[in-house]
Amino acid sequence: MEPEMEATRRRLQLLYESDRLLGLRDWPVGSPGTSTARSTIQQAAGEDAPAMSKKVAKSSPGTPREHVSAPVKRNSADSGLDNRVKLLIEQFPPEIEPPGIDPQGRPDLLVSARYALKGSPVDVVKLKVEALARQFEQVKQCQRCGLYNQGCKQKVFGVGHPDTRIVFVGEAPGADEDRIGYPFMGRAGKLLTAMVEKGMKLRREHVYICNVVKCRPPENRTPTTDEITACQDHLWAQLTVIEPEIIVSLGSPATQTLLSTRDSIGRLRGQFFEIHLSGSDLTGGPVAKCLPTYHPAYLLRNPDDKKKVWEDLKKVIAEMGIPGSA
Numbered sequence: 092m093e094p095e096m097e098a099t100r101r102r103l104q105l106l107y108e109s110d111r112l113l114g115l116r117d118w119p120v121g122s123p124g125t126s127t128a129r130s131t132i133q134q135a136a137g138e139d140a141p142a143m144s145k146k147v148a149k150s151s152p153g154t155p156r157e158h159v160s161a162p163v164k165r166n167s168a169d170s171g172l173d174n175r176v177k178l179l180i181e182q183f184p185p186e187i188e189p190p191g192i193d194p195q196g197r198p199d200l201l202v203s204a205r206y207a208l209k210g211s212p213v214d215v216v217k218l219k220v221e222a223l224a225r226q227f228e229q230v231k232q233c234q235r236c237g238l239y240n241q242g243c244k245q246k247v248f249g250v251g252h253p254d255t256r257i258v259f260v261g262e263a264p265g266a267d268e269d270r271i272g273y274p275f276m277g278r279a280g281k282l283l284t285a286m287v288e289k290g291m292k293l294r295r296e297h298v299y300i301c302n303v304v305k306c307r308p309p310e311n312r313t314p315t316t317d318e319i320t321a322c323q324d325h326l327w328a329q330l331t332v333i334e335p336e337i338i339v340s341l342g343s344p345a346t347q348t349l350l351s352t353r354d355s356i357g358r359l360r361g362q363f364f365e366i367h368l369s370g371s372d373l374t375g376g377p378v379a380k381c382l383p384t385y386h387p388a389y390l391l392r393n394p395d396d397k398k399k400v401w402e403d404l405k406k407v408i409a410e411m412g413i414p415g416s417a
């Protein structure tokens with residue numbers, strides 16, 4: 092099979108896998124392109140979709156690989172994306188400015204797209220958007236732990252580009268996120284935006300940002316192990332669809348969940364770990380490199396550690412091949 096077709100087939104297979112992870116074997120009828128997408132995916136995934144077996148150990152220190160530039164295809168069919176797709180890709184409704192953005196000083200759109208996005212065919216991006224939208228519907232219904240009725244206003248699913256090379260994973264929504272419906276909208280969000288835009292020279296809307304836990308814990312307390320366990324399938328499903336090359340885990344809960352470890356963030360930060368994206372108790376699937384670093388909210392309390400985070404981000408910048416940022 093030609094490499095491009097093989098890559099597309101693999102992506103479609105991933106979408107199928109993420110549906111299986113959430114128990115969505117059947118796609119909702121009636122959404123645009125669904126029946127074609129469904130049969131294409133099932134055909135593409137075929138009977139040889141990787142069997143999901145019990146996970147053994149999943150994280151091990153990764154070895155940096157040579158950077159392979161992300162192929163960027165500007166597809167003229169972009170204008171054909173339907174409104175739902177556009178909305179999800181553009182992400183921020185006009186009345187909500189992403190926090191911390193200086194419109195004059197924003198990284199260049201095309202340069203950011205060149206390095207942050209994979210440039211998958213539009214149909215694949217569309218399928219990813221649809222898969223994420225279906226997952227969001229599942230999350231809205233979720234009652235797997237008690238947080239859904241402990242005062243949170245809404246589920247905070249995630250925000251950003253579905254075809255990005257890099258995902259940032261935080262802990263749980265706080266008051267601002269709960270009110271607005273997007274992750275990292277408050278003071279910690281402003282700092283995260285600065286890390287992405289000023290530090291990495293990427294646009295915030297070209298990365299993807301989400302949390303381990305989708306409901307705001309009361310009084311912004313740290314989510315319990317049980318709450319994280321109940322919620323983490325949603326995260327794995329998101330990651331399986333997006334299939335990022337790099338995941339930056341922000342703080343202990345995100346890092347410990349993604350690496351299946353109890354080690355402290357202080358010990359783990361600044362190194363790449365290879366993780367399988369199929370989920371916490373599964374093996375197989377594509378591999379991403381996870382780099383733990385301190386959570387922006389921790390940095391607001393401990394600004395001296397910003398230097399360490401910058402050192403960590405420089406490793407990510409180098410790994411992604413972004414020029415002129417370090």
Ligand code: URA
Nearest residue numbers: 261262263264274275
């Ligand atoms: N802290 C997080 O971990 N996530 C948010 O969305 C906001 C603050």
